[in-house]
Amino acid sequence: xxxxxxxxxxxxxxxxxxxxxxxxxxxxxxxxxxxxxxxxxxxxxxxxxxxxxxxxxxxxxxxxxxxxxxxxxxxxxxxxxxxxxxxxxxxxxxxxxxxxxxxxxxxxxxxxxxxxxxxxxxxxxxxxxxxxxxxxxxxxxxxxxxxxxxxxxxxxxxxxxxxxxxxxxxxxxxxxxxxxxxxxxxxxx
Amino acid sequence: xxxxxxxxxxxxxxxxxxxxxxxxxxxxxxxxxxxxxxxxxxxxxxxxxxxxxxxxxxxxxxxxxxxxxxxxxxxxxxxxxxxxxxxxxxxxxxxxxxxxxxxxxxxxxxxxxxxxxxxxxxxxxxxxxxxxxxxxxxxxxxxxxxxxxxxxxxxxxxxxxxxxxxxxxxxxxxxxxxxxxxxxxxxxxxxxxxxxxxxxxxxxxxxxxxxxxxxxxxxxxxxxxxxxxxxxxxxxxxxxxxxxxxxxxxxxxxxxxxxxxxxxxxxxxxxxxxxxxxxxxxxxxxxxxxxxxxxxxxxxxxxxxxxxxxxxxxxxxxxxxxxxxxxxxxxxxxxxxxxxxxxxxxxxxxxxxxxxxxxxxxxxxxxxxxxxxxxxxxxxxxxxxxxxxxxxxxxxxxxxxxxxxxxxxx
Numbered sequence: 001x002x003x004x005x006x007x008x009x010x011x012x013x014x015x016x017x018x019x020x021x022x023x024x025x026x027x028x029x030x031x032x033x034x035x036x037x038x039x040x041x042x043x044x045x046x047x048x049x050x051x052x053x054x055x056x057x058x059x060x061x062x063x064x065x066x067x068x069x070x071x072x073x074x075x076x077x078x079x080x081x082x083x084x085x086x087x088x089x090x091x092x093x094x095x096x097x098x099x100x101x102x103x104x105x106x107x108x109x110x111x112x113x114x115x116x117x118x119x120x121x122x123x124x125x126x127x128x129x130x131x132x133x134x135x136x137x138x139x140x141x142x143x144x145x146x147x148x149x150x151x152x153x154x155x156x157x158x159x160x161x162x163x164x165x166x167x168x169x170x171x172x173x174x175x176x177x178x179x180x181x182x183x184x185x186x187x188x189x
Numbered sequence: 190x191x192x193x194x195x196x197x198x199x200x201x202x203x204x205x206x207x208x209x210x211x212x213x214x215x216x217x218x219x220x221x222x223x224x225x226x227x228x229x230x231x232x233x234x235x236x237x238x239x240x241x242x243x244x245x246x247x248x249x250x251x252x253x254x255x256x257x258x259x260x261x262x263x264x265x266x267x268x269x270x271x272x273x274x275x276x277x278x279x280x281x282x283x284x285x286x287x288x289x290x291x292x293x294x295x296x297x298x299x300x301x302x303x304x305x306x307x308x309x310x311x312x313x314x315x316x317x318x319x320x321x322x323x324x325x326x327x328x329x330x331x332x333x334x335x336x337x338x339x340x341x342x343x344x345x346x347x348x349x350x351x352x353x354x355x356x357x358x359x360x361x362x363x364x365x366x367x368x369x370x371x372x373x374x375x376x377x378x379x380x381x382x383x384x385x386x387x388x389x390x391x392x393x394x395x396x397x398x399x400x401x402x403x404x405x406x407x408x409x410x411x412x413x414x415x416x417x418x419x420x421x422x423x424x425x426x427x428x429x430x431x432x433x434x435x436x437x438x439x440x441x442x443x444x445x446x447x448x449x450x451x452x453x454x455x456x457x458x459x460x461x462x463x464x465x466x467x468x469x470x471x472x473x474x475x476x477x478x479x480x481x482x483x484x485x486x487x488x489x490x491x492x493x494x495x496x497x498x499x500x501x502x503x504x505x506x507x508x509x510x511x512x513x514x515x516x517x518x519x520x521x522x523x524x525x526x527x528x529x530x531x532x533x534x535x536x537x538x539x540x541x542x543x544x545x546x547x548x549x550x551x552x553x554x555x556x557x558x559x560x561x562x563x564x565x566x567x568x569x570x571x572x573x574x575x576x577x578x579x580x581x582x583x584x585x586x587x588x589x590x591x592x593x594x595x596x597x598x599x
Contacts, residue, residue, distance in 0.1 A: 022393055026222035029395040038393040041332075063506035064582050065392050065499075158222070 002034065002059050005145055006067040009132065010052040010084050011076030020132040021053025023154045023167075024139075024146060028057050031150035037065040050079055057145060072143055073110070074135050075101055076117065082106060095138060097131065113142065115177050121170060130170035137174025142182065148175055219398045225363040225389040226251035228396055229319060232367030233291050234259060235399075237406055238317075240288035242268045242279035244298060247331040248387040249321035252293040273298035277305035280316045284309075285443060287409075287434025289371055293319035296338055297328060299345065306380055307346030308445045313422070313432075313468065315374035315409055317367070319383040321390040324577055333577030334387035334499060336549040342382045343527050349465065351472040353479060354382040354527035358501040360394035365404060366481075366524060372407040373479060377471050378429050384526065386498040386549070388579060414438065420450045424463060428471035472528055481524035482533060486512065490519030491596075492543040492589060495534070495558060497523045500547045500580055507585035518589060523554075531561045538562030543594055547572040547580045568595050 007024070009017045018040050025038035040053045054067045071092045075081035081094070081101045085108035088094055096103070098114030115138055121130040133155075140148045151171055159167045223231070230252045233241075241260055245253045253269070260267035266283070270276040273294055280290035294302065299320040309316055322338045324330030338345075342354040355370050357363040367383060374381040412419050412431040419439040423430045433439035442452035447464060449455040472479065485505060487493065492511075494504040501522040511518040521537065523530065534557075537544070544567060546555040555571040562569060572588050574580050591597065 022222070025393060030220055030222055035395065039388060040391055063502045063509075065388065065394075065502060066579065066581075068581065068583070 002057060002145075004062075005057040005072075006070045007055040007057070007072045007074070007139070007145070008052060008067050008070045008084055008087075009055070009074045009076075009135070010050070010080030011074075011132070012079075013049045013051040014129075015051070015076050016129055016132040017051050017053045017076070019159070020136050021055055023133070023151060023158060024136055025055045025057075026158055027150035027154035028055070028146050031153045032147055034059055035062050037062045039065050050077075050083075052080070052084075072139065072145070074132075074139060076131060076135065078102060085110070085112075093143065095135060095142070097135075113181060115174075115181060117174070120173050120177055124173045125166060125170045127166060130166055133167045133170035134174035134177070137171035137176075138178035138181075139174075140171075141175040141178035218400050221396045221398060222393055223360055223364075223396050224251065224391055224393045225357065225360045225385055226321065226391065227255060228360045228363035229293070229367045229383070229385065229390075230255040230259070232364040233317070233371065234263070235364075235404075235406075236368040236371035237289045237408075238291050238371070239265045240280060240283035240290040241266070241292065242270050242276045242283070242290075243292040243294065244270055244273050244276050246273075246295045246298050248323055248390050249293045249295050249319060249385075251390070252319060252321075273301035274305060277302040277309075277318070280318075281305060281309050281312070281314050284314045284316050285312075285435050287411075287437065289315070289375065291317040291319065291371075293321065295321050295323045295331070296325040296335075296341075299338060299341060303341075303345040303347075307348060307350065309380040310346065310350040310352065310468075311348075311445055311447070312443050313378040313430075314380065315378055315432075316380050317370045317374055317383055318380060319367075319385065321385045321387060323387055324575070330577045332387065334549060334579055335575065335577070336386065336498060336500065336553070337575075338384065339526060339548075339550065339553040342384055351379065351469050352382060352527050353377070353379055353472065353525070354384055355481070356384045356497045356524055356526045357389060358483075358498050358522055358524070360389070360392060361396050362524065363389060364396055365399065368399075368404045368406070369481070372405070375407050375409040376429070377475065377479075378409065378432060379468075379472070382527070384498070386500075388499040411437075412439065421452045422448060422450045422464070424450050424467065428467055428474065476528065476530075476532075479525060479528065480530045480533070482530060483522040483524060484519065485522075486519035487521065487537075488519075489517050490541055491517040492545065492594075493519050493521055493537060493541050494545045494547065494585060494589075495521045495523070495537075495554070496547050497526055497554065500549060503580050503582045503585055504547060506582035507589065510582065510586050511589050514590075516589060526554075529557045529561070534558055534561035535563070538564045538567050542567060542596060544569045545572065545585070545588060546570070547574075547585055547588075549574050549580065551575065570594075 025036040029036035088110040090109035092110040097117045118131040122128040284290040324333040324335040370381040421441045446454040508518040
């Protein structure tokens with residue numbers, strides 16, 4: 001039973017964060033049969049400007065649709081990490097693109113996990129634009145807040161035409177990378 | 190006076206929705222995951238929208254975008270006009286030929302539409318005008334939510350006139366109330382303003398598409414064929430005179446001047462007066478159908494939070510928290526914002542002690558509530574935010590718990 005679980009996907013315009021938020025929320029709301037609301041914030045400038053997508057998940061009614069204190073932050077840019085890492089609950093999680101975001105000087109209360117989402121997207125999926133979908137796959141594996149199979153269903157239904165296979169591969173790549181990261185974590189613990 | 194009858198036919202919304210929007214068929218029906226703007230566009234199609242003219246503007250653009258390809262695909266008309274003045278003119282003209290017509294805009298465009306909106310009022314032309322509000326005045330904050338157009342929706346055009354304005358607080362409501370907006374426009378021969386918040390327009394939620402016949406689709410009443418003389422504003426045809434479509438046989442005069450039952454300009458005080466009496470009566474005598482609102486936990490409430498749109502979502506969350514802490518708080522969410530539900534507020538004022546009105550403006554809704562609640566024992570306070578953010582449940586809760594409320598001091 002989830003009362004309220006809040007996810008913030010943050011980065012820059014052009015990284016596919018709005019679409020990822022839609023896919024994640026749709027997967028939860030329609031295929032996991034929970035309630036989910038997705039909101040977004042963007043500036044009129046489009047590419048390169050700060051962009052974010054927020055998802056609230058609950059088994060009950062969701063009145064307020066925006067993030068109050070995030071349970072999970074996915075940060076795909078240094079600015080996103082700097083601006084939002086303090087707004088994550090201490091028992092929450094932060095996933096960062098480890099090659100784009102430097103952790104120097106910022107010590108959030110929440111646990112920080114780094115994976116090279118953009119490099120994985122470029123090298124294993126063939127398109128760096130798929131970085132945010134790679135991150136979704138990792139998020140599903142690490143938080144279990146959404147079933148990977150539900151994300152796949154959402155991709156099949158709603159990813160832009162012609163990008164379904166690419167996005168499905170991206171989900172898989174992200175989930176595998178997260179599994180490896182978790183295994184390394186267990187081994188070193 | 191003769192009873193107004195309206196032809197009713199049922200439509201399956203499914204026919205107007207792209208297959209790709211339906212994620213899943215469940216027991217409830219077909220389930221999609223949509224934004225408020227998408228829901229508004231598809232709700233309009235489901236209601237029988239057959240003519241759209243508009244000029245895209247943030248944060249309403251998705252409505253025009255979707256209709257730009259769905260309307261031609263369904264054999265209906267979409268026109269991108271040169272500006273919002275022309276857009277409003279175009280939908281009035283199309284409606285006079287019998288088309289269900291709509292335009293969508295935001296604050297700056299809504300201002301430009303006001304003159305022709307008045308024309309639709311005086312000529313009693315059914316149409317739906319969507320205003321996805323943004324921060325204003327002027328260009329303001331195009332991508333930020335604001336609720337600054339409540340009064341513009343009521344009094345934006347000049348002269349005395351009735352108007353209907355609806356206001357959804359969820360994506361499901363955006364779909365359903367858009368259908369209702371068309372029904373009210375057609376049934377009462379009036380423009381209907383559809384106010385949305387930027388957050389509702391861009392927020393995505395699960396939508397269960399209404400099943401076939403679940404929401405009726407109303408058509409305007411037309412005169413019988415073969416009349417010797419057709420009077421477009423006849424006084425003996427009920428409060429809402431039948432409306433002939435241009436191109437179907439009857440020729441008649443339409444003007445922005447005050448007019449007689451035949452549609453020709455008049456300066457006769459008795460005719461002008463009868464027109465005013467009738468157009469106000471057709472709304473005021475049908476408030477039971479027109480006024481839509483949602484009450485939550487009002488039975489024993491001492492404090493009521495009255496709001497609309499996105500602010501109502503925060504109000505409900507805050508009210509629940511306050512109840513959990515032992516405060517008797519309820520909420521009233523207005524889905525019909527105009528005509529204002531005066532009686533509902535007056536009655537509320539006779540049984541509660543405090544009314545809190547959160548809104549994303551400097552206090553527009555609260556003015557109406559102060560006007561209606563004449564009980565001096567009731568304390569009415571507002572929460573206002575204009576910086577582009579939304580009012581949070583925490584802000585409302587904090588206000589509810591302020592010690593300065595009468596009765597809160599102990």
